[in-house]
Amino acid sequence: MLKVNENYLKLPGSYLFSAIGKKVSAYGAAHPEKRIIRLGIGDVTQPLVPAVTEALHGAVEEMGKAETFRGYAPDLGYEFLRRAIAEGDYKALGCDIAEDEIFVSDGAKCDSGNIQEIFALDNRVAVCDPVYPVYVDSNVMAGRAGTYDSKREVWSNILYMPCTEDNGFVPELPREVPDLIYLCFPNNPTGSAVTRAQLQEWVDYANKVGAVILYDAAYEAYISESDVPHSIYECEGARTCAIELRSFSKNAGFTGLRLGFTVVPKELERGGTALHSLWARRHGTKYNGAPYIVQRAGEAVYSKAGREQLKEQIDYYKKNAAYILHGLREAGYKVYGGVNSPYVWLKTPKGMSSWEFFDCLLENVNVVGTPGSGFGPSGEGYFRLTAFGSYENTVEAVDRMKVLSL
Numbered sequence: 001m002l003k004v005n006e007n008y009l010k011l012p013g014s015y016l017f018s019a020i021g022k023k024v025s026a027y028g029a030a031h032p033e034k035r036i037i038r039l040g041i042g043d044v045t046q047p048l049v050p051a052v053t054e055a056l057h058g059a060v061e062e063m064g065k066a067e068t069f070r071g072y073a074p075d076l077g078y079e080f081l082r083r084a085i086a087e088g089d090y091k092a093l094g095c096d097i098a099e100d101e102i103f104v105s106d107g108a109k110c111d112s113g114n115i116q117e118i119f120a121l122d123n124r125v126a127v128c129d130p131v132y133p134v135y136v137d138s139n140v141m142a143g144r145a146g147t148y149d150s151k152r153e154v155w156s157n158i159l160y161m162p163c164t165e166d167n168g169f170v171p172e173l174p175r176e177v178p179d180l181i182y183l184c185f186p187n188n189p190t191g192s193a194v195t196r197a198q199l200q201e202w203v204d205y206a207n208k209v210g211a212v213i214l215y216d217a218a219y220e221a222y223i224s225e226s227d228v229p230h231s232i233y234e235c236e237g238a239r240t241c242a243i244e245l246r247s248f249s250k251n252a253g254f255t256g257l258r259l260g261f262t263v264v265p266k267e268l269e270r271g272g273t274a275l276h277s278l279w280a281r282r283h284g285t286k287y288n289g290a291p292y293i294v295q296r297a298g299e300a301v302y303s304k305a306g307r308e309q310l311k312e313q314i315d316y317y318k319k320n321a322a323y324i325l326h327g328l329r330e331a332g333y334k335v336y337g338g339v340n341s342p343y344v345w346l347k348t349p350k351g352m353s354s355w356e357f358f359d360c361l362l363e364n365v366n367v368v369g370t371p372g373s374g375f376g377p378s379g380e381g382y383f384r385l386t387a388f389g390s391y392e393n394t395v396e397a398v399d400r401m402k403v404l405s406l
């Protein structure tokens with residue numbers, strides 16, 4: 001008899017965003033006169049910049065003419081985009097990444113979920129706690145996570161690395177040696193960043209113990225401080241221990257357009273096998289490429305006009321983050337992140353749980369954020385606000401939060 005993949009049945013329901021949605025709809029229905037401001041979602045709101053829409057229009061015209069029509073894209077992605085990435089994202093930082101080490105995809109969510117496929121099931125996975133849930137859930141689906149402890153909200157085979165106020169939301173090296181280490185900096189959800197020296201420690205550690213770091217740099221465009229690396233390949237030795245995942249979603253507003261890429265250096269080998277060749281095989285077998293028009297739009301992100309326009313867009317969100325950070329700090333909240341990140345992570349006041357604070361904000365000032373406990377046990381007692389709303393809504397939400405007595 002056919003059997004389903006029972007690992008899927010082990011997954012607890014994706015409770016977080018549906019619970020938020022239900023609470024917000026119920027409150028809105030009961031209080032139709034109230035204007036609810038949402039600073040909970042991780043989706044952008046500003047439109048695509050003109051350099052990108054012009055590239056899209058141009059590529060659509062090309063697709064409509066026999067002489068310039070394109071069918072399936074090359075496996076790794078078009079050379080024009082990989083060249084722009086290698087030069088714009090890596091050579092510019094002094095990182096030695098070749099065009100054929102870049103695999104273009106339709107986003108970092110898929111890549112961060114799929115990358116675990118090239119590793120054996122008995123590898124030990126380490127994640128930050130709190131964490132972007134895709135890293136954990138994709139390992140659960142594969143059968144690598146063990147059993148779920150619903151009380152502690154942890155998986156038996158996953159190593160959780162707590163990120164708390166005490167360690168500045170940057171994990172310490174784990175006591176047990178992992179095989180695969182997921183790191184995301186600037187971090188979702190805490191908004192924390194690592195310095196180049198801190199990341200170098202992780203690279204040295206991974207090289208020493210033979211682990212592989214899966215480095216998610218989806219938010220690198222928000223980095224403001226000069227000692228925070230944009231890429232793990234700024235660290236010496238990263239080419240022999242790290243895979244980097246990148247996205248066009250938050251640096252160029254492509255959440256709906258879909259584009260990302262993964263870098264697998266050719267020197268990265270384990271057990272005598274080059275991970276580049278495994279990922280190339282996986283990519284070539286299961287994926288048929290991001291659309292030509294979207295890859296042309298991605299190329300435009302690196303053009304002079306694209307860079308200038310996108311700097312303005314990122315600065316807009318960064319201004320929101322700064323307003324949240326400073327406004328709430330002045331009002332007496334304990335607030336973190338927001339400097340190298342569009343996320344602000346605040347400690348819930350008066351010892352409230354993450355969900356108690358969610359209800360308190362919704363009911364008293366009609367502001368919606370995301371309870372930190374939804375990202376892992378160490379997120380309890382914290383709350384995430386995002387800078388992706390409009391400036392006007394951000395200012396109003398923060399000003400409303402200021403009047404809550406803490």
Ligand SMILES: Cc1ncc(COP(=O)(O)O)c(C=O)c1O
Nearest residue numbers: 042107108109132188218247249
């Ligand atoms: C840490 C992190 N990685 C990856 C993604 C997904 O990026 P993409 O839109 O490219 O799939 C997100 C989206 O919120 C994210 O927070």
